[in-house]
Amino acid sequence: MDKIILDHVSYIYSAGTPFEQKALDDICLGIRGGCITGIIGHTGSGKSTMMQMLNGLAKPTFGKVLLDGYDINSTMEDVFEEWRILPEYASLSDRKAKKAIGAEIKKRKAGLCFRVGLVMQYPEYQLFEETVFRDIAFGPRNMGLSEEEIRERVLEAAVFTDIGAELLDKSPFDLSGGQKRRVALAGVIAMRPEVLVLDEPAAGLDPLGRSFIFDGIRDYQRKTGSTVLIVSHSMEDMARYCDDVIVMSGARVLRKGSREEVFAHVEELARTGLDIPQITRVMASLRERGVPVPKNIYTVEEAVSALKAVFAEEGTK
Amino acid sequence: MSNIYIHAENLSYIYHDSNDNKEHPALQNFSLDVHEGEYVAVLGHNGSGKSTFAKLLNLILEPTGGTLIIDGKEVTKPDLTDEEILELRKNVGMVFQNPDNQLVSTIVEQDVAFGPENLGVEREELRKRVDDALMTVNMTQYAHHEPHRLSGGQKQRVAIAGVLAMMPKCVIFDESTAMLDPGGRREVLDTVRMLNRDYGMTVLNITHYMNEAAEADRIIVINDGRLLMDGTPDEVFAKRDVLQTVGLEVPQCAELIHRLREEGIALVGDTISDPEACVALLEQAYRKIKKA
Numbered sequence: 001m002d003k004i005i006l007d008h009v010s011y012i013y014s015a016g017t018p019f020e021q022k023a024l025d026d027i028c029l030g031i032r033g034g035c036i037t038g039i040i041g042h043t044g045s046g047k048s049t050m051m052q053m054l055n056g057l058a059k060p061t062f063g064k065v066l067l068d069g070y071d072i073n074s075t076m077e078d079v080f081e082e083w084r085i086l087p088e089y090a091s092l093s094d095r096k097a098k099k100a101i102g103a104e105i106k107k108r109k110a111g112l113c114f115r116v117g118l119v120m121q122y123p124e125y126q127l128f129e130e131t132v133f134r135d136i137a138f139g140p141r142n143m144g145l146s147e148e149e150i151r152e153r154v155l156e157a158a159v160f161t162d163i164g165a166e167l168l169d170k171s172p173f174d175l176s177g178g179q180k181r182r183v184a185l186a187g188v189i190a191m192r193p194e195v196l197v198l199d200e201p202a203a204g205l206d207p208l209g210r211s212f213i214f215d216g217i218r219d220y221q222r223k224t225g226s227t228v229l230i231v232s233h234s235m236e237d238m239a240r241y242c243d244d245v246i247v248m249s250g251a252r253v254l255r256k257g258s259r260e261e262v263f264a265h266v267e268e269l270a271r272t273g274l275d276i277p278q279i280t281r282v283m284a285s286l287r288e289r290g291v292p293v294p295k296n297i298y299t300v301e302e303a304v305s306a307l308k309a310v311f312a313e314e315g316t317k
Numbered sequence: 318m319s320n321i322y323i324h325a326e327n328l329s330y331i332y333h334d335s336n337d338n339k340e341h342p343a344l345q346n347f348s349l350d351v352h353e354g355e356y357v358a359v360l361g362h363n364g365s366g367k368s369t370f371a372k373l374l375n376l377i378l379e380p381t382g383g384t385l386i387i388d389g390k391e392v393t394k395p396d397l398t399d400e401e402i403l404e405l406r407k408n409v410g411m412v413f414q415n416p417d418n419q420l421v422s423t424i425v426e427q428d429v430a431f432g433p434e435n436l437g438v439e440r441e442e443l444r445k446r447v448d449d450a451l452m453t454v455n456m457t458q459y460a461h462h463e464p465h466r467l468s469g470g471q472k473q474r475v476a477i478a479g480v481l482a483m484m485p486k487c488v489i490f491d492e493s494t495a496m497l498d499p500g501g502r503r504e505v506l507d508t509v510r511m512l513n514r515d516y517g518m519t520v521l522n523i524t525h526y527m528n529e530a531a532e533a534d535r536i537i538v539i540n541d542g543r544l545l546m547d548g549t550p551d552e553v554f555a556k557r558d559v560l561q562t563v564g565l566e567v568p569q570c571a572e573l574i575h576r577l578r579e580e581g582i583a584l585v586g587d588t589i590s591d592p593e594a595c596v597a598l599l600e601q602a603y604r605k606i607k608k609a
Binding site (some may be wrong): 204 | 361362363364414427460468469470479495496497498499500501502525526528555564565568569570572573578580582592593595596599600602606607
């Protein structure tokens with residue numbers, strides 16, 4: 001089963017006013033667990049709203065968001081509806097039933113914000129503690145972990161995000177922009193979320209800063225087997241780091257699939273104000289001009305080996 | 318060659334950090350000439366001094382050493398009056414990263430009028446400037462819209478119009494596309510190109526996107542407050558190894574050419590920053606080897 005399921009989800013801003021606007025329109029979507037999924041779409045296509053829904057920050061106006069099969073926004077009535085057909089339920093007294101339902105809701109919501117970690121845009125503006133260590137420890141501390149566990153979590157997160165031990169006692173406000181961003185990311189990773197959701201994690205960073213962030217995210221995903229969702233405008237980064245890609249346009253899902261499947265639809269992406277990686281375009285032009293390179297090339301590494309093969313073959317003929 | 322518009326000579330900016338009570342140089346002995354009508358991309362990692370340089374040009378910051386001459390007027394003269402400073406500031410307009418931080422009014426045309434109005438431009442002239450600026454960035458139809466309901470690219474175009482209405486001769490874009498989607502980025506870059514080509518405006522584009530830098534006529538690379546490289550995109554991107562040591566990279570097409578050459582494949586040509594030129598270069602090499 002998919003880790004996250006959006007079941008006919010709609011979200012309407014300013015409902016009932018003249019400014020009423022659909023941010024999400026009847027989205028049905030499954031997101032695979034244990035891989036990195038990229039979400040692309042032009043500004044205002046509904047990406048950020050969808051991200052905020054995954055840990056309950058925004059509640060769908062209609063529809064359900066399921067995490068591991070459970071509706072994350074379940075109410076007493078919902079569970080009652082679900083359970084009333086079950087024979088076990090019929091035998092319970094009213095009081096006992098209420099208690100059981102209450103416990104069930106608690107279970108479903110328990111630690112939702114720890115299980116689904118959300119890294120917002122420009123998260124470095126949310127740093128506030130006196131030291132880097134304390135800032136990263138804020139999440140784990142709120143989870144009620146012991147000091148020892150907190151320490152372990154902080155150090156682990158610092159490794160994933162490449163924050164050196166010498167920085168941990170510094171004030172986060174004395175760090176460079178790229179370092180601050182990594183501290184903010186570490187603060188979420190320290191909660192070891194099963195689902196890590198990131199909105200434009202590398203915006204405004206230089207190339208080295210970008211790869212630090214993305215490599216850290218990939219390391220975390222590979223080592224923990226968690227589910228990662230990344231919103232980004234950089235098609236080059238998406239092609240390099242994502243397994244699956246979802247394309248949003250006009251509050252709907254336009255396309256979903258492996259990065260190969262999605263980036264094959266060049267024209268469609270261009271129409272929605274998106275792009276494909278430059279290297280993909282270069283290789284497509286070469287193909288058009290009769291150089292026998294394969295389709296579906298999305299990274300420089302892939303392009304190098306494809307062209308190497310072509311040149312080697314021609315050279316030996 | 319046209320007139321020198323920006324002349325910086327041994328320019329320095331040292332700031333005092335209250336945390337460690339030390340002086341830090343953000344810019345050191347920085348010398349550069351930018352000619353009128355040039356389109357220059359400015360590269361450098363976060364904290365390299367790019368933005369400091371931009372702020373010096375607009376007199377937001379005052380250099381701690383060296384000489385800066387803009388449009389023939391010396392900005393670093395010690396006895397500038399407030400009027401003179403205001404006059405000098407009109408020379409260089411700036412467009413920043415976050416469109417939401419630089420729009421101040423609730424209606425697009427009022428926002429565009431904000432700058433010139435504060436410069437004391439007469440009503441009739443103001444009307445004309447606002448209309449012209451909106452026409453230039455192709456936003457006339459949105460003149461009466463609310464800025465916060467526009468897309469990111471449209472907002473940036475409004476911000477550009479606001480700068481144009483002050484009629485500067487030079488505009489600096491400080492990572493103005495960083496927060497935009499690819500469509501919005503294209504809109505802004507096309508506008509930048511048009512201002513440069515059709516209106517002869519001097520443009521400095523500070524960016525982290527190498528593909529964007531490749532569109533400029535000239536690239537300068539700043540590292541640790543010093544000028545590290547200065548040349549055409551092809552010249553700068555030919556030195557991939559130097560760029561990598563300062564945390565930068567080359568566009569994907571140039572990277573491809575570099576790596577294939579490392580693999581011993583003979584590719585002839587210097588134009589590596591433009592994807593179409595790269596395609597031509599690769600195709601040519603393929604034909605040659607096929608014939609052989």
